[in-house]
Amino acid sequence: MTTVEVPHGSRSVVLRVAAVIAETTDTRSVVFEVPDELRERFAYQPGQFLTLRIPSELTGSVARCYSLASSPFTDDLPKVTVKRTQGGYGSNWLCDNISAGDELEVLPPSGVFTPRDLDTDLLLFAAGSGITPVISILKSALAQGSGKIVLVYANRDAGSVIFADELRELVGKFPQRLSVIHWLEPLLGLPTADMLARLVSPYTAYEAFMCGPKPFMDLVHTALASLDVPRSRTHAEIFNSLAGDPFADHAPAEVSEEEAADAATVEVELDGQVHELSWPRKQTLVDIMLDKGLDVPYSCQEGECGSCACTVLEGKVEMENSEILDPEDIENGYILGCQARPVTDHLKIQF
Numbered sequence: 001m002t003t004v005e006v007p008h009g010s011r012s013v014v015l016r017v018a019a020v021i022a023e024t025t026d027t028r029s030v031v032f033e034v035p036d037e038l039r040e041r042f043a044y045q046p047g048q049f050l051t052l053r054i055p056s057e058l059t060g061s062v063a064r065c066y067s068l069a070s071s072p073f074t075d076d077l078p079k080v081t082v083k084r085t086q087g088g089y090g091s092n093w094l095c096d097n098i099s100a101g102d103e104l105e106v107l108p109p110s111g112v113f114t115p116r117d118l119d120t121d122l123l124l125f126a127a128g129s130g131i132t133p134v135i136s137i138l139k140s141a142l143a144q145g146s147g148k149i150v151l152v153y154a155n156r157d158a159g160s161v162i163f164a165d166e167l168r169e170l171v172g173k174f175p176q177r178l179s180v181i182h183w184l185e186p187l188l189g190l191p192t193a194d195m196l197a198r199l200v201s202p203y204t205a206y207e208a209f210m211c212g213p214k215p216f217m218d219l220v221h222t223a224l225a226s227l228d229v230p231r232s233r234t235h236a237e238i239f240n241s242l243a244g245d246p247f248a249d250h251a252p253a254e255v256s257e258e259e260a261a262d263a264a265t266v267e268v269e270l271d272g273q274v275h276e277l278s279w280p281r282k283q284t285l286v287d288i289m290l291d292k293g294l295d296v297p298y299s300c301q302e303g304e305c306g307s308c309a310c311t312v313l314e315g316k317v318e319m320e321n322s323e324i325l326d327p328e329d330i331e332n333g334y335i336l337g338c339q340a341r342p343v344t345d346h347l348k349i350q351f
C-alpha cells in the first residue's frame with residue numbers, strides 16, 4: 001500500500017485513491033477522494049490537470065502532470081487517466097502500483113487549456129491519451145452549454161480507444177449536438193493535414209481545442225491554418241514530462257543592491273487587481289510575484305505546463321524555454337511567467 005506521511009511542500013496535499021479503473025490494456029484512470037475541507041482548493045475547470053508526486057528510489061520522486069478526464073459538472077470526484085509510455089518511469093509506476101485506498105501527493109488543479117465559454121460551438125481534436133482533457137471539455141460543454149461539438153479522435157486501433165463506451169453513450173444522449181469521428185489507423189491510415197482539413201471544413205467557425213502527440217498536433221495546426229481558422233481560436237495542450245520538483249516550496253531569491261537598482265518595473269494585473277512590482281532582471285515573473293505573496297497561477301516552473309501563461313501589454317521579455325508556445329502566440333504577446341525575464345525597463349502584463 002502506498003501512503004504519504006507528510007506533504008513534501010506547502011502547496012500540495014495528500015489525496016486518497018477512491019478507485020482505479022482499467023480503461024484499455026495500457027491505460028488506467030485514478031479517481032481521487034476529496035475531503036470537504038479541500039473541495040474549494042480542488043475545484044477545477046474542464047481541461048485542467050493535476051500534478052502527481054511519484055516516488056522514485058533513484059531520485060526521491062518525480063513529478064508528472066495528468067489532465068482531469070472527469071467533468072466538474074457531471075462527475076462527483078476528480079479522475080485522471082494515465083497511459084503507459086513505453087520505457088517511461090512515472091506512467092508505468094502509476095499503472096503498476098496504484099490501487100484503491102492508496103495515497104498520493106497532488107498539486108491542486110492548474111492549466112489554461114479550458115474554454116472561456118461553454119456555450120460556443122467546439123471543434124475538438126484528440127489522439128491517444130490526448131482525449132483526457134478533451135473529454136472533460138466535451139462532457140462539461142454538453143452538460144452546461146448549448147453549442148454543437150465535433151470530436152475528431154485518432155487512435156492506433158479500436159482497442160486503443162479510451163472512453164469508447166462513454167463517447168458512444170454521449171452521442172446517443174446528445175445526437176443533435178455531438179458528433180464523434182473516430183480516425184482509426186488500420187481503416188484510414190495515418191491522417192494528413194489535407195484529409196483533416198477536408199473533414200472539418202464545415203466547422204471553421206467553431207473554437208478549436210487539440211491534444212495529442214506532436215506530429216498529430218502539427219497536422220491539426222496545418223489543417224486549421226489552411227482553412228484560415230485564426231490562431232486566437234485554436235488551443236493546444238502539450239503533454240511533456242517535468243524534470244524539476246514543482247512540489248518544493250518557493251525560496252525567495254537574494255537580490256543584491258546593484259540588482260535592485262538595475263531592476264525593471266512591472267504593472268501586473270491578476271484577478272482584476274493591478275500590482276506594481278520591482279523586477280530584478282535575473283528573476284522570473286513568477287518568482288517576483290511569489291516573493292510578494294501573490295497568488296500567481298503556476299505549476300511546473302519549467303515552461304512545460306502552460307499554467308502561468310499571461311500577456312505582455314507593454315514592454316518586452318526574454319524566455320529561456322518557450323517551446324510549448326507557438327510563434328504566433330508569442331507574436332501576440334503571450335508569454336510563460338515562469339520563464340520570463342525583463343528586457344525593457346517598464347512592462348505591463350495581464351493574467
Ligand SMILES: Cc1cc2nc3c(=O)[nH]c(=O)nc-3n(C[C@H](O)[C@H](O)[C@H](O)COP(=O)(O)OP(=O)(O)OC[C@H]3O[C@@H](n4cnc5c(N)ncnc54)[C@H](O)[C@@H]3O)c2cc1C
Nearest residue numbers: 056058065066067082083085088089090091132239240241
Ligand atoms: C499538462 C499536461 C497534462 C498531461 N496529461 C496527461 C494525461 O492525461 N495522460 C497521460 O497519460 N499523460 C499526460 N501527460 C504526460 C505525462 O505527464 C507524462 O509525460 C507521461 O506519463 C510520461 O511520463 P513517464 O515518466 O512515464 O515517461 P518519461 O518522461 O519518458 O520517463 C522517462 C524519464 O524518467 C526518468 N526515469 C527513469 N527511471 C526513473 C526512476 N526510477 N526514478 C526517476 N526517474 C526515472 C528517465 O531519466 C527519463 O527522463 C501530461 C503532461 C502535461 C504537461
